[in-house]
Amino acid sequence: MPSPITVTPGDGVVRLAWTGEVSTDELRREIAEAMTEQPRVEALVDADDATAQRAATWAGLHREGVRRGVGPDGEPRDQIVFARLVTDEPVHEPGGFRSLLNSFLPRKRAISQMLVRDPDGRVLLCRLTYKRDWDLPGGVVEVGESPQVAVQREVEEELGLTIEPRGLLLTDWLPPWGGWDDAVCLVFDGGTLPTAALADVVMQEREIRDVRFCTLEEVDELAADFTARRVRAAVGGHEPYTESGR
Structure with missing residues (x-):
């Protein structure tokens, strides 16, 4: 069965995309493999897709911000930028986990x-x-x-x-x-x-x-x-x- 995750290599970055629900373990494997090729992995997730955002987060991608845009129908279509650098501390380490939490918890x-x-x-x-x-x-x-x-x-x-x-x-x-x-x-x-x-x-x-x-x-x-x-x-x-x- 083909993977629902699309992998697109670029110059210094590998971009991941998927539709619907995706296995967190599978997403982690794709991230790990991608980071053997490029120093940065990123994914753009629709702002209203809570399921995909949750998968990106628990797979170890940091929330970096919002990319504002317009969809094909002319309506606003904001996307959340998730990414991970090869230099980021592993998520299973205390500092890496705190850094991950810090990237998406609310700030006031x-x-x-x-x-x-x-x-x-x-x-x-x-x-x-x-x-x-x-x-x-x-x-x-x-x-x-x-x-x-x-x-x-x-x-x-x-x-x-x-x-x-x-x-x-x-x-x-x-x-x-x-x-x-x-x-x-x-x-x-x-x-x-x-x-x-x-x-x-x-x-x-x-x-x-x-x-x-x-x-x-x-x-x-x-x-x-x-x-x-x-x-x-x-x-x-x-x-x-x-x-x-x-």
């Missing part, structure tokens, strides 16, 4: 922001260049970066201020919105600065148009509704966890 974007107030209790807000709404200083946490380190870095980059975070005030989950995936926003306590500290601000022109201390009423007026709710929750300090500020 993290955003770190800082709540800085003046002696009158007003909140430091930034007017951003890439959107109309004002927001707390901060930004996206880089891969492998501590959220606490990230918020201090972002404040230094955006405003030229060196402020060491004092602790976590709020964890706010942000649902998918406007083309963004969901994210977790961590709001750290930046303490109190004198109003005159605004004179020391050096704004990053690429991202920041203006910066000022605002009352909570001004935050409601200048910021997006979910940002205003988050600020009020962080200032209040009664809820350690919110969803979109609620």
Whole structure:
């Protein structure tokens, strides 16, 4: 009986393809044989084909990303890119298995922001260049970066201020919105600065148009509704966890 797996050699890569259910053991054998010929083996699996994705994963292929495309009917047809390199640690080794799991388990974007107030209790807000709404200083946490380190870095980059975070005030989950995936926003306590500290601000022109201390009423007026709710929750300090500020 012929194998349901199609093997296509290329320059430095062997591509595998199959339809319907396939034996994981058979797929593993094809991968092992292919890697004696080329340093990389890969498979493109339809994004809605959970069975084929499962087979690729348990055969030891790492999920690398999504290849967006259009099918013959003109409809979107995304494919998951699975691959394995000859240098990858064997799956039966602890490091190899963890690496495999790491390639397909969910990842969530993290955003770190800082709540800085003046002696009158007003909140430091930034007017951003890439959107109309004002927001707390901060930004996206880089891969492998501590959220606490990230918020201090972002404040230094955006405003030229060196402020060491004092602790976590709020964890706010942000649902998918406007083309963004969901994210977790961590709001750290930046303490109190004198109003005159605004004179020391050096704004990053690429991202920041203006910066000022605002009352909570001004935050409601200048910021997006979910940002205003988050600020009020962080200032209040009664809820350690919110969803979109609620």
